[in-house]
Amino acid sequence: MSDRYTDIQKRAAYDLIDGIMRIQQDTGVYRHLTCGAPASWTRLTVITWPYNLLVAGSHGSFHFERQGDDTLDMLDWLRRVRVDPAHWAGKLTNGRHSVEEYDRDRLEGLIHERVSEAVRDDWAPVGLREAVSELLADDWMDDQQSAMRLVGEFQHGMTYRSECSCGAFEDHRSYTSAVCWGNVFHKQSGDDHKVTVHETGGFTFDDVFDWQISKLDYHFVYQCYALKWAIARYDRMNRYGLGSLAAPKQVTS
Known part of the structure; x- marks a missing residue:
């Protein structure tokens, strides 16, 4: 009990x-x-x-x-x-x-649990705990729908790689920059120059909407x-x- x-x-x-x-x-x-x-x-x-x-x-x-x-x-x-x-x-x-x-304490517990896992496994980006503290200080965390949106959209220390099928690539700290590299700076024609963008690092909360927070x-x-x-x-x-x-x-x- x-x-x-x-x-x-x-x-x-x-x-x-x-x-x-x-x-x-x-x-x-x-x-x-x-x-x-x-x-x-x-x-x-x-x-x-x-x-x-x-x-x-x-x-x-x-x-x-x-x-x-x-x-x-x-x-x-x-x-x-x-x-x-x-x-x-x-x-x-x-x-x-x-x-x-809505159980805000349970939500905060799940957030701290996942941050602690990232720190323990040594893949947490620098400043993660501080960024999460700012998230939890937001007044909108008192409302369930707003809190879930904030947590679902949270990102910290994200890195991306733009990679072309020709073998060229470049790393970026924002998704927008990564997309621009392919559309502008590495703009080529032909089937040999197809650029894809994927995450290479950073922290997000996964499967947020499967969390039990009631x-x-x-x-x-x-x-x-x-x-x-x-x-x-x-x-x-x-x-x-x-x-x-x-x-x-x-x-x-």
Whole structure:
């Protein structure tokens, strides 16, 4: 379990320590459970029906659906598994993406990892760390799309070679210069003078758009732990015959 998940688990446990559960409905797999924690003002609602579960309250609403032989009663499934927000997110009706958010810390970690690899393997251009520090200081790094564009376009210490099919070549520090050499300075006619340009050195970030730079929303993770708490409290109340005490009082005229 990550430190972040541990902290959220502790927060949920603290908020719900004085939680009072009410069983609004308890008919087979049809349930409606509510909870209020006076000290933290935390509210929690759990509703189940075949293959479905809704958890709602102070930290948002999340609807799970899981079709399977063991999920007619969603509580039975959840009782058998540990809290796993990353796995549970895949069971949301709105999809995992609905509870993902940009994780700048993870992006910076991947950037530093690749820079360290270049330095360790002794192919990092001079001044790479300084150039990357300037990149990370850019305010646009706070926005995911802008950050990915900046990282994807980052280049440092690039070198290029213009090479002609006749055997002539020249090295350059810019792509524009390399192209100009072929189009202007080495302009020749005929099939024997075909110029190509290729990179010979420098640093870029590869496969940037394959990087995983998201994390699960705080409130979703919180509700996962709150849900596990609610199931344990519901089971304990039924185990000790307290379910009827938690049922809403019938009003008679």
